[in-house]
Amino acid sequence: MDPEAPTLNATNGSVLQAAIVYLVAGLGTVVVMGLLGLLMRLDHAGILVISADWFYRIMTLHGAGMVSGLLFAGFGGLAAVVSVDVRVSSRGLWIGLLVFLTGMMLVVFAIVFGAFAAGWTVLDPLPYQGKTWTVAAGVTVYIGYLFTGLAIVVVCATLLRATTAQGFGRALAWDVLFHPGRSHEAEVRPPVLIATVVAIVGLLLVVAGLAYLVPLLLEAAGAVKHVDTLLAKNTVFLFGHTMANLCIYVAAGLVYGTLPRFARRPWHTTWPVALAWNSIIFVIFFPWSHHLYQDFVQPLGLQILSNLGSFAGAFPSFVVTIVGALALVYGADLDWSPSAILMLLGVWGWVLGGLGAILDAVVPINQVMHNTMWVPAHFHTYNMVGVAAFVWAYLYHLAGELSDAPARRASRWAAWLYGIGAAGTSVVFFLEGAHSIPRRYAVHEADWQGYARVAIPFVVLMVIALAWLGAEILARIGRAYRRTRLAPS
Amino acid sequence: MNPNGVSPVSVWWVFVALGVAWTAVWGWVLLHAGPGPSYEATAPRVRRLRRLLFGVFLVAFGVVFAVSLRAYPYFQFRSRSIGAPVVTVQVWGAQWTWDLSQRILPKGVPVEFVVQSQDVNHGFAIYSPDGTLLTQVQAMPGYANHLIYRFSEPGSYVVRCLEYCGVSHHVMLDTLTVH
Numbered sequence: 001m002d003p004e005a006p007t008l009n010a011t012n013g014s015v016l017q018a019a020i021v022y023l024v025a026g027l028g029t030v031v032v033m034g035l036l037g038l039l040m041r042l043d044h045a046g047i048l049v050i051s052a053d054w055f056y057r058i059m060t061l062h063g064a065g066m067v068s069g070l071l072f073a074g075f076g077g078l079a080a081v082v083s084v085d086v087r088v089s090s091r092g093l094w095i096g097l098l099v100f101l102t103g104m105m106l107v108v109f110a111i112v113f114g115a116f117a118a119g120w121t122v123l124d125p126l127p128y129q130g131k132t133w134t135v136a137a138g139v140t141v142y143i144g145y146l147f148t149g150l151a152i153v154v155v156c157a158t159l160l161r162a163t164t165a166q167g168f169g170r171a172l173a174w175d176v177l178f179h180p181g182r183s184h185e186a187e188v189r190p191p192v193l194i195a196t197v198v199a200i201v202g203l204l205l206v207v208a209g210l211a212y213l214v215p216l217l218l219e220a221a222g223a224v225k226h227v228d229t230l231l232a233k234n235t236v237f238l239f240g241h242t243m244a245n246l247c248i249y250v251a252a253g254l255v256y257g258t259l260p261r262f263a264r265r266p267w268h269t270t271w272p273v274a275l276a277w278n279s280i281i282f283v284i285f286f287p288w289s290h291h292l293y294q295d296f297v298q299p300l301g302l303q304i305l306s307n308l309g310s311f312a313g314a315f316p317s318f319v320v321t322i323v324g325a326l327a328l329v330y331g332a333d334l335d336w337s338p339s340a341i342l343m344l345l346g347v348w349g350w351v352l353g354g355l356g357a358i359l360d361a362v363v364p365i366n367q368v369m370h371n372t373m374w375v376p377a378h379f380h381t382y383n384m385v386g387v388a389a390f391v392w393a394y395l396y397h398l399a400g401e402l403s404d405a406p407a408r409r410a411s412r413w414a415a416w417l418y419g420i421g422a423a424g425t426s427v428v429f430f431l432e433g434a435h436s437i438p439r440r441y442a443v444h445e446a447d448w449q450g451y452a453r454v455a456i457p458f459v460v461l462m463v464i465a466l467a468w469l470g471a472e473i474l475a476r477i478g479r480a481y482r483r484t485r486l487a488p489s
Numbered sequence: 490m491n492p493n494g495v496s497p498v499s500v501w502w503v504f505v506a507l508g509v510a511w512t513a514v515w516g517w518v519l520l521h522a523g524p525g526p527s528y529e530a531t532a533p534r535v536r537r538l539r540r541l542l543f544g545v546f547l548v549a550f551g552v553v554f555a556v557s558l559r560a561y562p563y564f565q566f567r568s569r570s571i572g573a574p575v576v577t578v579q580v581w582g583a584q585w586t587w588d589l590s591q592r593i594l595p596k597g598v599p600v601e602f603v604v605q606s607q608d609v610n611h612g613f614a615i616y617s618p619d620g621t622l623l624t625q626v627q628a629m630p631g632y633a634n635h636l637i638y639r640f641s642e643p644g645s646y647v648v649r650c651l652e653y654c655g656v657s658h659h660v661m662l663d664t665l666t667v668h
Binding site for chain 2: 117434
């Protein structure tokens with residue numbers, strides 16, 4: 001397919017409408033959560049004093065909102081990208097969004113009115129034993145998470161139904177994978193393959209979520225006397241880690257779908273691409289136990305499996321996708337639009353964050369880094385510099401394309417400013433981790449506050465950059481949305 | 490590798506070295522993102538690069554994994570690398586205090602901490618007098634985790650909770666005196 005083929009066609013107008021709402025709602029959530037993050041850093045710097053109760057409530061909301069906001073914005077973008085090739089049900093997307101928003105409202109309600117502050121990872125038995133919130137608040141959050149899981153099921157089933165309409169094996173590029181010597185004229189484009197993979201992973205991870213949530217809801221109802229803490233820890237991280245990890249793979253689908261436009265070259269579903277993405281269906285489920293390295297009663301075999309599984313993720317991600325993205329732009333007459341810059345910054349951040357994660361996945365290193373600021377350092381790097389940059393890039397591109405408004409040259413500066421701000425924010429987190437500063441502390445000791453003070457100007461740079469790009473997007477998005485309604489559907 | 494554990498600052502420098510190398514490669518590619526050789530011309534080189542990277546990653550990860558086994562913090566590994574414990578300390582975590590059977594410990598001998606929780610998950614972490622995280626283990630309700638550590642220097646060591654456990658998590662502190 002021509003890499004510069006228009007996104008809007010005769011059949012996908014309604015899908016693009018839903019996608020725009022997903023992207024705007026998801027990234028709007030990310031902006032609000034980012035401002036809450038700034039508040040927390042001002043508190044760490046000793047510039048603003050937030051009570052511990054509210055700090056931990058904000059921290060809980062920030063985590064839950066960021067992961068779900070990025071995931072659903074990414075899902076919306078991916079639905080738009082694949083709607084060029086396959087028929088996606090806009091009804092499925094709208095239902096998914098409604099269910100997701102219901103879940104989010106329940107979580108927000110429990111935090112704001114129920115004082116729930118157990119962290120987004122809801123590590124059992126804290127949600128029921130918080131001392132400053134009730135069991136009812138914990139149950140409300142768990143039910144909110146059930147809705148979020150249901151929303152993931154609806155969206156993933158919608159994507160899977162669309163991508164596999166011409167066969168499951170075709171959607172997973174098995175012809176390319178198992179018959180590499182043949183000509184594959186009618187190959188699926190990588191975004192369709194990626195949408196299929198992330199939809200399968202999404203459906204499977206919800207099973208882990210149910211394995212966590214259902215026993216705990218039964219415990220609250222009195223139907224189960226006690227849920228084993230170690231088992232609950234395994235299931236919650238199998239669900240939570242995989243969901244957080246899924247964000248980057250969903251966002252990678254936007255890179256495969258859009259970077260070829262800027263490079264003016266197609267990105268084919270070659271054998272390495274087919275192998276890498278099929279392997280992710282398995283590889284993504286191995287690393288969860290690295291969250292339990294410091295639980296010495298966890299079976300040693302699972303710790304080793306997790307260590308090797310964390311390493312394994314580098315092969316499909318770096319050797320195939322990152323190398324593929326760099327190869328695509330090398331020697332290309334690249335269109336240096338703000339979106340292209342953000343996507344290339346995202347490639348840089350994905351690798352840097354992954355590097356921090358892989359180091360932390362080595363058991364003796366994790367011994368001295370676990371639950372220090374090194375942990376938020378690595379996931380902020382690949383989420384803030386990686387996932388968020390990819391999704392912002394896609395929305396900026398889509399709003400521009402659909403509204404027929406060319407990217408402004410000056411806005412390239414905003415993209416670079418975002419990169420500098422996000423990179424600086426992340427590097428300071430890493431420095432704090434290297435100096436053993438604990439994560440999830442409402443109060444930072446005087447010796448630690450200097451790091452957050454260095455980070456704050458970088459956060460402000462990000463705010464300026466996003467205000468700049470966001471204003472441009474908002475100026476175009478109305479026209480872009482109306483344009484999708486004009487297309488026959 | 491130090492059988493007691495690795496130094497966090499050394500991990501930082503490994504990260505910086507690898508991060509700078511990656512940034513250089515990324516920057517070099519971006520500098521060559523103008524008109525140049527066709528995609529078809531570079532494709533065979535990319536295939537060779539992928540094969541090379543696959544091999545390099547496989548060897549590097551294998552070596553790191555093998556070396557790391559020597560410094561695993563688990564009881565069966567540390568009791569071999571630093572010796573069987575001669576002192577045992579019972580540790581109970583509870584929102585938001587530590588209960589330790591003893592707080593004065595000898596230096597230079599392996600000490601075993603039997604770490605448990607009365608309520609939610611906690612993280613039992615020992616910080617050196619200069620504020621560096623030395624070792625840690627989780628305190629889980631219903632389970633006992635056994636941690637061995639040998640203090641090589643006398644001084645006042647801070648015990649912090651490193652697993653978020655509620656709104657006073659950050660004040661869940663205690664002190665160990667080693668002499």
